[in-house]
Amino acid sequence: MSLTGILTQLLGVAVAVVLAPLFLGWVNQCRAWLSNRSAPPLTQPYRLIRKLLHKDAVIADSASPLFRVVPYILFGAMVTAAAIIPSLGTNLPFAVAADAIALVGLFATARVFISLAAMDIGTAFGSMGARREMMVGFLAEPALLMVVFTASLICGSTALPTIADTLAGRSLAIYPSLAFAGVAFLMVLLAENARIPIDNPSTHLELTMIHEAMVLEYSARHLALIEWTSALKLFNYVCIGFALFLPWGLARGEENPLALLWALPLLVLKLLLAGAGLALIETVSAKLRIFRAPEFLAMAFMLAVLGLLVRLLLGS
Amino acid sequence: MRPQLQQLQPKLIPGAFPARWLTVPVEQWVHTAESLREADGHLLALWGADERDRGTDFAIYAAVLKPSRLLVLELRVPALAPVFPSLTPVFPSAGRMERAVYDLLGVRAEGGDTRHWLRHAAWPQEEFPLRRDFAAGRQFPAMQEAYPFVRVEGDGVHEIAVGPVHAGIIEPGHFRFSVVGEKLLRLEERLGYAHKGIEKRFEQMSLIDGQRLAARVSGDSAVAYSWAYCMALEGLCGFTPSPRALYLRGLLLERERLANHLGDLGALGNDTGLAFGLSQFSRLKEDLLRLNAVAFSARYPMDFVVPGGVAGNVSVDSQRRLLEQCTALEREIGDLRDIYDEHAGMQDRFTGCGRVEPLLARKLGLMGLAARASGQARDLRNDVAIPPYDRLSVKTAVRVEGDVAARVAVRFDEALESLRLCRKILQELPEGPTHTPLPDTRAEAFGVGLVEGWRGPVFVALEAGPDGTVRRCHPHDCSWQNWPVLEHAVIGNIVPDFPLINKSFNLSYSGQDL
Secondary structure (H helix, E strand, O other): OOHHHHHHHHHHHHHHHHHHHHHHHHHHHHHHHHOOOOOOOOOHHHHHHHHHHOOOOOOOOOOOHHHHHHHHHHHHHHHHHHHHOOOOEOOOHHHHHOOHHHHHHHHHHHHHHHHHHHHHOOOHHHHHHHHHHHHHHHHHHHHHHHHHHHHHHHHOOOOHHHHHHHHHHOOOOOOHHHHHHHHHHHHHHHHHOOOOOOOOOOOOOHHHOOHHHHOOOOOHHHHHHHHHHHHHHHHHHHHHHHHHHOOOOOEOOOOOOOHHHHHHHHHHHHHHHHHHHHHHHHHHOOOOOHHHHHHHHHHHHHHHHHHHHHHHHHOO | OOOOHHHOOOEEEOOOOOEEEEEOOHHHHHHHHHHHHHOOOEEEEEEEEEOHHHOOOEEEEEEEEEOOEEEEEEEEEOOOOOEEEOOOOOOOOHHHHHHHHHHHHOOEEEOOOOOOOOOOOOOOOOOOOOOOOOOOOOOOOOOOOOOOOOOOOOOOEEEEEEOOOOOOOOOOOEEEEEEEOOEEEEEEEEOOOOOOOHHHHHOOOEHHHHHHHHOOOOHHHHHHHHHHHHHHHHHHOOOOOOHHHHHHHHHHHHHHHHHHHHHHHHHHHHHOOOHHHHHHHHHHHHHHHHHHHHHHOOOOOOOOEEOOEEOOOOOHHHHHHHHHHHHHHHHHHHHHHHHHHHOHHHHHHHOOOOOOOHHHHHHHOOOHHHHHOOOOOOOHHHHOOOOOHHHOOOOOOOOOOOOHHHHHHHHHHHHHHHHHHHHHHHHHOOOOOOEOOOOOOOOOOEEEEEEEOOOOEEEEEEEEOHHHEEEEEEEEEOHHHHHHHHHHHOOOOEHHHHHHHHHHHOOOOHHHHO
8 A cells, every 4th residue: 555545545535525515516506507597606515514514403303313323324425435436546545445336335325324314204205205216226226337337347347446547548449338338327327316307406396306305304414414415426426427438637556646636637627527517417408207217217227238238249 | 846046136236347146045045056057157256244233144145257247146144043055066166165154254054064274273163253243353372273184095095294384485385195106196285374364354444445455465466456356346436447547457467467477487397397497487577577666666566556546657668668578578488488398308297297177177167277278268358358358359378188288388378468468558558547536435335346367367345334444355366266176186196296286276375365
């Protein structure tokens, strides 16, 4: 374990935790601009978190201890995920402990806990949100796994840093299999992060909510952590996307730690573009009727499988 | 033997709206309603009054709207046995109105639902606020009372209780859904949270001041309510406003319709996740409201329509700007309509959602905009074209599908038609005075006002007391008729589509809670 490795590791996690709300702020800003509204400041998510941290928490009488600890578990899970996703460099000593399949498992664990917490109070909204989340989750997970498998077939490894390192090292060429997987991944990203067309993060209509319905009972510091976790999850997903499909600019292997200095502005540039693209998709789409969500995710799964088959059968 | 209607002699109610009055003996009450229904009559309103101070006990009134005129039925109910036969079997929409009559007046409709409707334990069960011996302003200790909702039994059926406090800033109402998974089996509404004793308050006001309260019954229909109130008051003193005043009232009513339709179209877009629609339509609505502020000195002109005419005039400059705005809005609404019509995701949400078949709409007495989206071509601006509408020949927008898409389409059609009407009114605006003082009123004179508001018919029944006071005033919103139909519209739909269906009706809470 080299000093560079530890530095990359720590910097990666710190950047993820700090930049995640900023990225969400950027997406929101783009969404506002695209619908001709004046945008909230870029730092709005930080202000929200700060405001929530200053409030007193209100907890339902029927809440079990699980309800209180879940926000910490969720936040912990997302920070752990950030540690195994190569966002700045591929030299991640910690990533040896978990590969991409474990990463999908980590997301699933977070989902189980947030659903349990949602049902804990016993309100109709909590369980309604939880069962919708489970429906989306069990369809999105296989699609995500298929995307990962396609990339690992190309690189011969399921460890994300290795995949990113291999892909970044090759000369620029378009892999048809990765193109299919890329579209599938984008669809999974939208579904898993409660974005339009599956869920609407800015709705106030409680009957239409998925993610928001699950966290309706949370307040103050718990809600702050959950909001932060959501931002971090989106950031993580976007960074997985970068590692699989746009790995260029990462500090590779045992390179000079100075390479990290280049990697950071490049990451910011990629995030700016990704955020604008995400906002564009959300602006032009209407939310799907909830029973269309399985069709949407089945499409993602099919595309991912197609990518896998293209790789297996055609080798491209 | 079936009693004949002709045996009873209807009296004429003077006023702009063709209306008659009929005192019905109790044994003919239900039969009369039945024959009116068979003659294509719809129940418009049902209310009661305490007449014990005149020695004639309680009175129950039912206003039935036949296609081209109004008939007000009066029934005398003895104070010692305050019950009357329910009209719910004839007109399903009477149910909630009869429950409200009991809560406020203590006169029970026999054979109907006996649960409370407007009374939420805010006053004791044995007190009835609209009785004349009940002093307004009395305070009672807070109480809690359970409300027996209808339970749906079955495998996997569970309830979702929503409101009265919602996640967004909207009016209070409770919705109890019985669902299996995401499928809606039954919706039961509970309203009345916004009850503020408007009818009792009217009785402490003068006839002239009453307009100010009427305008505030339901804020989004301020012009419609104040016009209906003024129509009733002007009718009972035998007064006709000047043509210019009537044209200006028409202009304001059409602009109120426009503002609400623009707001709703944006909100409907937003409810499908298309925030773009909301921001565009909000911008157009804001333009409209700002010009209202310039031309009529108020964004929402609540006190522009006053007894005797209108309070204000339109300058030549405002007239030009209002005309220019019509042209600009027409173009922009057209552009946005193309986007709405061609957006596949949005149309997928709208089409087939929350359907009310024309037959059901007719049976349940659906009214106004929602009824026109379900094939009921009824529009008072056309059916009973009172001035200024007699010169404007309004085109009624009708769709037969009865789903959210149809209600959106009717809104688009009506918004464009309102723009045409505004332009015509502005071009043909007659010269002359805008306000003339009202003559003195006669005590016990009775008047009615009926206006096609943006949501549907807005009705005011007004009785004058001595010295220019209000003896009894009953404002009625067509939301009374349409709320129960919403319960039917959602059956078989999925839970997350309810907000969209609800928004496509956009009914008034305040107007029905009174």
